[in-house]
Amino acid sequence: MRNIYLCGLGALGTIYAKALAPFGLRVVADAARAARYRAEGVRVNGEEVALSYLTPGENAPPADLVIVAVKWQNLPEAIESLRPFVGPETVILSLMNGIESEIVLGRAFGMEKLLYAFVVEVDAVRQGQEVRYSKAGTIVFGEARNETISPRVAAVKELFTKGGIACRVPQDMLRELWWKFMLNVGVNQLSAVLRMSYGAFAGETLRGLVREACGEVVSIAQAKGIGLTGADVEAIFPILARLAPEQKTSMLQDVEAGRQTENGMLGESVLAMGQELGIPTPVNEMLVRLVKVLDEKL
Structure with a gap:
């Protein structure tokens, strides 16, 4: 894969942009953002990262791979920025939270362009143009089912x-995505x-x-035919225990930075599906209301 385009230089996007920059990755951003990134620089664990930028008005070949790592509320804008660079053979990989971005x-x-994906065991924190992490995480991805590995999954891997x-x-993959x-x-x-x-999630009350x-x-x-069980819930806690105890979820980082949360694709999605299924x-419902209080303070 030669033409690799990434949209979204948050904590995750920056980590993977750094990893793939030597292989020709270009960051898709509007002119103002690209100018800011160039002026302020982008750093990962204190190291300056040299990145190439691509604005929607520029001429560039269609992407072989597009990686989407934006916030939920920024997805419509990202789609329009990426539209000029998506061709018939482009593979699109979303690293966003939730089950709706795909x-x-x-x-x-077109759904035929999508691979499903998420990142687990990452503890990155972004402050300004600096990203710090102790664990870069694992990208779990693929077709909906992967009994055999498709050529495009093999190429991305x-x-x-x-x-x-x-x-x-x-x-x-769908079961893993729901997990x-x-x-x-x-x-x-x-x-x-x-x-x-x-670190607080070691406490039994919070668990x-x-x-x-x-x-x-x-x-x-389970009502949708996805085989999650109570054992899958318990599998969460060993993963949290391996993360740096002082690091924070992306939603807490948003709250502390005065940004709107992404709860529309998380808790609010649960409420909508529960209402639809009578569950x-x-x-x-209480958590969504409490998060809305935080969002309304902004």
Whole structure:
């Protein structure tokens, strides 16, 4: 893959932009953002990262791979920025939280272009143009099912391996995607409302709240034919324990930075699906209301 375009220089986007810059990655950004990045620089763990930028008005070949790493509320703008660079053979990979970004991108560009993806075990924090992390995480990605590896999945995996990016291709990608969605619903909302870093999730009371919030996602997933169980909820806690205890979820980082949260694609999505399926979601209803209080303060 030669033409690699990335949209979104948040914590995740910056980490993977650095890894793939030697292989020709270009960051898609509007002229004002690109100028700011060039003027202020981009740093990862104190190291300046040299990146190439591409604005929507420039001529460039269609992308072989597009990586989308923007916030939920910025996805419509990102789609329009990327539109000139998406061709018939472009593969699109979203690293965004939730289970809806692939659907939105599929409506814009065609579901046949999408691979499913998420990142797990990353503890990156962004402050200004500086990103710091102790764990860069693993990209879990693939077709909806991967009993055999498709050529495009193999090509993306080869690229990630060259860039030193840890990655994994599971057999049942949709189940894995729902598992990460469940983790984000249970952990991100609570971390934002309680202003708690990862270390706080060692406490049994907080873990009990995570179990309750995630349990509602399990019920919805099972109603949709996704085989999540209580054991999948328990699998969250060893992962949190391996992250730097002082580091914070992306939602808590948004709250502390005075940015709108992404809860529309997390807790609010749970409420909508619960209402549609007739499944009660009282814990997430309360969490959504509390997060809205934080958003309304901005």
